[in-house]
Amino acid sequence: MKIKVQLRMATEQDLEKIVEMLADDDLGMKRERYEQPLPESYINAFKAIAADPNIELVVACRGNEVIGVQQITFTPHITYQGGWRATIEGVRTSSSERGKGVGSNLINWAIQRAKDRGCHLVQLTTDKKRTETLRFYEHLGFKATHEGLKMSLH
Template identity: 65%
Template sequence: MNTQLKCKKAEIQDLHKIIELLADDELGRKRERLEDPLPESYIKAFNAIQGDPNNELILAVLAEEIVGVLQITFTPYLTYQGGWRATIEGVRTNKFLRGKGIGTQMIEWAIHLAKERGAHVVQLTTDKQRPEALEFYKRLGFRASHEGLKLHLG
């Protein structure tokens, strides 16, 4: 990928493009509401993320265009002697630019942030309906060391 790719923290004016990226696949179309204006729930969530020092929305920007997004959350644990973990979620890249190194650079940037914050582990999940994402994360060194479960509450 061109070295002009930049990673930066998201701002409120980026929210519509973020939701557009999240909604731009089969799974995302089922759960996101890409409308104009956006539903208030997105604005509330964005403001909560921005107001929490343990959460960051990271954008990949190429030639002034947002081409990727991820969220990283830092969580303190009592395990590992009170260690911190970094959890990466909501990773999306522009579908026309996949395979160009954007996702790799975003994940590497998130890992760098995790190291800076003193996290002892970086963890993430990916939907089983996205086997290509699982292979992508494995190529970056992530290992399926745990079995994850989710309970949707509504």
Template identity: 55%
Template sequence: MRFRDATGADLAAIVALLADDPLGATREAPAVELPSAYAEAFAAIAADANNRLIVADDGGAVVGCLQLTFIPGLTYTGGWRAQIEGVRIAQSQRGRGLGRAMFNWAIEQARARGCRLVQLTTNKARPDALRFYESLGFTASHEGMKLDLEAA
């Protein structure tokens, strides 16, 4: 298993992973021909030195993904932070330690970039994910909020 930056050829597999849960199924559009917005988003991520779209590659098969974003800020004495989002592990790979390994890898990337902290959000409808993140040492220290601009 290796963790690497995604390529355009990985895009369909990543979208399929994102869609493969009850919440993702309501907001993603996996198809033989993906909506162009996915390719546009991928191009923007790939062009931004502070963003990385990472895949877990098992002999050429994409079995996990996450997006790692490095954010500069004035808080924490001008400290950088890393945001982890869009985390998915293929159902066939869950429970085997891949998610933990992928997170440990991402956290080390944040350390290497000099980040002061790593943050993430998780949907309240995913209690298993919350327990997993807590097992990695994350704490629910803040209340997160989102505004869906398409629904507003």
């Protein structure tokens, strides 16, 4: 069953629910700290994101309830003749809402935002352990064209 959602820019009042969603899976619970009060680091990060015109933190809502989140970062590059690209990160849907179209709404919205901003490319990564998520992104048209590498600094 697909549900109707509204998408909007996140506010600081949404932060608690955002962190709760980020922590609500096997991988997220190992790196997030969903506790009351929220650690100051989340508030500082939100303020930095809100102040940057090239980052959008977007929430999906059903009524007043936040049920999804994603971050889109717009980055200029020298490659592609000075082209811009959009990176989608931190996509989560409330566990009770998964499989109802919330994630598709978020990703399609991000793709449209990238087009609106003149980006030539939309990119994202997902942990290799998230096999269902990988299939979801492929179903939406994303292709695994590159091998991504990361280095933890902690």
